[in-house]
Amino acid sequence: MNKNEIKIFSPATVANVSCGYDVLGFCLDTIGDEMVVRKTDRKGIYITKIEGYDLPLDATKNVAGVSALAMIADAKPNFGFEIEIYKNIKPGSGIGSSSASASGSVFAINELLGRPYNKTQVTDFAMKGEALASGSEHADNLAPGIFGGFTLVRSTSPLEVLQLPTPKDVYATIIHPQIEIKTSDARAILPKTFPLKDAITQWANLGSFVHALHTSDYELLKRSLQDVIVEPHRSQLIPHFAEVKLAALAHGALGASISGAGPSIFALSKGIENAKNVEKAMRNVYSKTSIAFETYVSKINTEGIREI
Amino acid sequence: MNKNEIKIFSPATVANVSCGYDVLGFCLDTIGDEMVVRKTDRKGIYITKIEGYDLPLDATKNVAGVSALAMIADAKPNFGFEIEIYKNIKPGSGIGSSSASASGSVFAINELLGRPYNKTQVTDFAMKGEALASGSEHADNLAPGIFGGFTLVRSTSPLEVLQLPTPKDVYATIIHPQIEIKTSDARAILPKTFPLKDAITQWANLGSFVHALHTSDYELLKRSLQDVIVEPHRSQLIPHFAEVKLAALAHGALGASISGAGPSIFALSKGIENAKNVEKAMRNVYSKTSIAFETYVSKINTEGIREI
Structure with missing residues (x-):
């Protein structure tokens, strides 16, 4: 049976890594947001709490809400989700603050749904949220957060993410x-x-x-x-x-x-x-x-x- | 004891491989030039025979001669070399005809000298010959010929060649x-x-x-x-x-x-x-x-x- 609630850590990420502008990113570990996502009887996406930074609770105006709405529009569950966001990554810092939100919500919902989507599909939904923040669909911060390690976004349309090896040191x-x-x-x-x-x-x-x-x-x-x-x-x-x-x-x-x-x-x-x-x-x-x-x-x- | 004569096969190569313009190349096997290089008492480089295509015998006007001259100017052997070139790769075909000549002579001389130079250094000398043909120093055809397989020329100054893996099929x-x-x-x-x-x-x-x-x-x-x-x-x-x-x-x-x-x-x-x-x-x-x-x-x- 699927869980009703999940708590996740959505890490900060580095995009535009030097020679890999727009395609190469990597995932951090010591800083990230936390989110709690739980199923609710009422359909839809409800952001019930945001701590850390002042961001909109309206799901249609919050990147985590927009990506989540895109996912449930496709998955069509006969229930909804409440999202609590504990934001540690300062918006505008350049280490993937909006990406951590946009990807965290859909990662969590995918888990609660029993993982119907693969990582590339999760990234695709997260891009809808990211677009709210940046004006266009990017995956260069989303991919390292969702796949981990170093990632290369070969293409965004269709989305193709390569997981590169990470030397251990x-x-x-x-x-x-x-x-x-x-x-x-x-x-x-x-x-x-x-x-x-x-x-x-x-x-x-x-x-x-x-x-x-x-x-x-x-x-x-x-x-x-x-x-x-x-x-x-x-x-x-x-x-x-x-x-x-x-x-x-x-x-x-x-x-x-x-x-x-x-x-x-x-x-x-x-x-x-x-x-x-x-x-x-x-x-x-x-x-x-x-x-x-x-x-x-x-x-x-x-x-x-x-x-x- | 080092040999006095060597016969080599210097293969055709493909440079500017699609997405890797100017840096990515690979080495062919079914077409290439043959060269015989032998030590002579008189110092210098002497092209004694060219078969296949009409190319200059004057070492200073032949890419194989120019690269060879660059190598002996550095190695300073107290003898010279005669070079016979059996050319199969048509000049101007786009599969590294001049590179095969420029690299073949220095590969052979390096062998006859007891291999004092590594592959990168051999490529560096070959670039002097290649410059005669193309007007500037390039290594994108030379590198796959000298290193084999797929190669990536990260930099020409200083020269750095990466040998990439070749999937077997x-x-x-x-x-x-x-x-x-x-x-x-x-x-x-x-x-x-x-x-x-x-x-x-x-x-x-x-x-x-x-x-x-x-x-x-x-x-x-x-x-x-x-x-x-x-x-x-x-x-x-x-x-x-x-x-x-x-x-x-x-x-x-x-x-x-x-x-x-x-x-x-x-x-x-x-x-x-x-x-x-x-x-x-x-x-x-x-x-x-x-x-x-x-x-x-x-x-x-x-x-x-x-x-x-």
């Missing part, structure tokens, strides 16, 4: 400077076209990064973690980006770049000690400024969203 | 229509810049292709073998390209695209029977035209250049 460090980057600014600062030679550099590095994940080649991960397309532009919107990146690399990071559309900056390191040293180095940069910040060190979460 | 079909495409035309037809969304599609596919090679996922190889950047432009220079590609796909090919800068067209298939069916389908297209053509079916040569 890769750790992430995140610094979230508490500034706001408007999505419209992050988009406007990107040129519409790019020189072929830069695109070639980017895909050579992404191909190499995928090979490095398969072969656990940390030196190759390091050489491949370069973004010649987006980072040079968007990093201008993040104060002290260059210093943070340099500090991370100087303290042993394999690479560092913008998380999502920013303002968070991620680094990847081999081993948790390196990741902690990188955290300290990143903190030092922002400590000298008036900008408040949070940092996280996390293993790569290869499981993704999970019941707790 | 992948076979290549090549059709070489006997027309000439001028390198200047092949370059001029490419736009200088590309929309970001097309570049994203390309690197999503290349990342997926690398993953598919690692997982022997033939269906993913098929979905990934798409070139939205170069093929739409350069295919205009190859008469009947669209028909050949469609015929190949209709007869079971995983994918088909331009080999190098053309005019050859390659297809990849799962299994030799499919590859032969694809060959027949490709031949049918050109048989109805006045254009002469050659075809080849080949396993992927995972060894590369070899002593015979």
Whole structure:
């Protein structure tokens, strides 16, 4: 018999991973939202509680509600769901806040329904919620949350997500400077076209990064973690980006770049000690400024969203 | 004791493999040049015989000579080398004719010297010869010939070649229509810049292709073998390209695209029977035209250049 209630952890995620703009992401473990979802007699989706951040309770205006509504429109259960959201990931931080909500609700409902949908289908429903936040259907934060580990979104239409291997010693460090980057600014600062030679550099590095994940080649991960397309532009919107990146690399990071559309900056390191040293180095940069910040060190979460 | 003479087979290669323009290549087995290289008392490089095609005997004007001269300038042996070239790969065919010459001579000399250079260094010397043919230093045909199998050139400066895994049932079909495409035309037809969304599609596919090679996922190889950047432009220079590609796909090919800068067209298939069916389908297209053509079916040569 299916359960009537489930509590889940929906982790933060990093998208636009350096050479893999728009396609490559990975899943964090030390920060995420919690959600409780339970069946109710009345049909529909009801968000009954949101703690942590001020977000709409109206299911049609909340990303978790929109994705859930899309799923029940397809599944047509003869009951409904109540959702409680305990939000830890600050909206606009660049580590997949809206994705964690959009995917958490449908992951939970799929479990309560007896898992009629596979992970790709769950991601597809979550994209409906994500579209409410970003204006278009993206899966680059959703995929790592739902599949876990490193993921590559080969295509969004039709949706195809590849689960890539995760070398066991890769750790992430995140610094979230508490500034706001408007999505419209992050988009406007990107040129519409790019020189072929830069695109070639980017895909050579992404191909190499995928090979490095398969072969656990940390030196190759390091050489491949370069973004010649987006980072040079968007990093201008993040104060002290260059210093943070340099500090991370100087303290042993394999690479560092913008998380999502920013303002968070991620680094990847081999081993948790390196990741902690990188955290300290990143903190030092922002400590000298008036900008408040949070940092996280996390293993790569290869499981993704999970019941707790 | 090192040998005084060596005979080698230097295979044809396919570069610009679909989604991997400028970085991804693979090595053929059923067509290639043969070369005999022997030590001589007089220092220097002497091309003593060329059969098959009319190419310069002057070592400074022959790609095999130029790469060989670059290697001995570094190795400084107190003897020289004579080179005989038995050319089977037609220059300008798009399956790495100049690369086979440029890499064959330095592969052979490295063997006769007792192998002082690794494969990356051999490729570096071969690039000097390749530059004579193409005007700039490229490794996308050299790397598969020297390393074997599928290769990804992550960077040419410094040179870094990745040897990718080769799923055991992948076979290549090549059709070489006997027309000439001028390198200047092949370059001029490419736009200088590309929309970001097309570049994203390309690197999503290349990342997926690398993953598919690692997982022997033939269906993913098929979905990934798409070139939205170069093929739409350069295919205009190859008469009947669209028909050949469609015929190949209709007869079971995983994918088909331009080999190098053309005019050859390659297809990849799962299994030799499919590859032969694809060959027949490709031949049918050109048989109805006045254009002469050659075809080849080949396993992927995972060894590369070899002593015979």
